[in-house]
Amino acid sequence: MRGWALALGLLATSPSWADSCPDVLQGQLPKLRAKESIDLCQRFKGKPLVVVNTASFCGFAPQFKGLEALYQRYKGQGLEMVGVPSDDFKQEAKDSEETAKVCYANYGVTFTMTEPQVVKGPDAVHLFKILARQSSAPTWNFYKYVIDRQGQVVDYFSSLTKPDDPRLVQAVEKAIASTP
Template sequence: MKKLFSGLCGLLLWQTASATEPNTAALFEHQLPRLHSDTTLDMRQLAGQPLLVVNTASHCGFTGQFEGLEALHQQYKDQGLRVVGFPSNDFNQEAKSEEEAAQVCFQNFGVTFDMAAPISVKGDQAHPIFKEITRQSGKQPRWNFYKFVIDRNGRVTEVFSSITGPESGRLKAAIEQVL
C-alpha cells in the first residue's frame, strides 16, 4: 500500500510540474507590431531574459502606473530585465487609436520600454502570449495593469493585480528573484 501511495504521489507531482512547464514557443515565437510604429517587436529576442509583462490601457484609473513601470525599467534594465507593455481594449479603457495610445505612453509618461500594438489579453480571443501566461499562472488579467514576472526560462513566477503598483516592494523582490 505504501508503495502504491508513493507511486501515486510521484505521478501527481509530475503532472503538476509538467502542467506549469513553459511553452516557450507560445511566449516567444511572435513578431508583433510595436505601438504606433513601422517596426516590429520580435519576442524571440527576449527569450532567455527576465520579463515584466503588463497589460495596459490609456484611459484607466491605473494609467498613472506607466510612470512607475518606466522607473522599474530604468532601475533594472542594466541587470537584464525587459519590461513589455501590451495595450488591450478588453476592459474598454484603451485609446480609440494607436496614435492616441502612443501619445499617452510616450509623450505623457515618457515610456521607453517595449510597447506592442493593442492585442487581446483574456478569453478565447487572447493572444497566444497571454494564453500561455494564463495557462502557467492560472490567472488571466481581470483588469488593466496586471503584472506578470517571467524568469529566464519562460516561467511565470509571480502575478500582481492592478492594485499592486510598480513601486511595491513585493513586486521589486519578485523581479530581483528572476534577475
C-alpha cells in the same frame, strides 16, 4: 521501443531542441506606432521580463511612471519590459496615435510597447494565453507578470499592486537572478 527512447533522448539533447524558445515567447506582436513587429523570442529569450496589459484611459494609467522607474532601475541587470495595450476592459484609445501619446509623451515610457491586443478569453494573443495558463488571465488593466529567464512566470500581480511594491520588486530580482 528502446530505439524510440534513444531517438527521443537524442532529440532532447540536440542543440536545436535545447535552444528552442519558451512557449510564452513564441510569436510576434506589432510594435506601437512602428512598421516592424517584435519577435518575442529573438527580443526576450533568456532575459527576465515584465509583461503588463495596459490601457490609456484606465485609472491605473499613472502606474506607467512607476513601471518606467522599475524598468530604469533594473534594465542594467538585463530586465526587459513590454506593455501590451488592450481595450478588453473598454479603456483603451481608439487609435494608436493616442495610445502612443499617452505612453510616450504623457508618461515618458521607454520600454517596449505593442499595438493594442486582445489579452483575455479565447481570442487572446498567444502571449496572454500562455500567461493565463501559467498563472491567471488578467481581470483588469495593469496586471503585471514577472517572467524568469527560462520563460516561466515567477509571479503575477493585480492592478492594485503598484510598481514599487516590495513583492513585485522581489519577484523582479528573483527573475533577474535566475539562470538562462
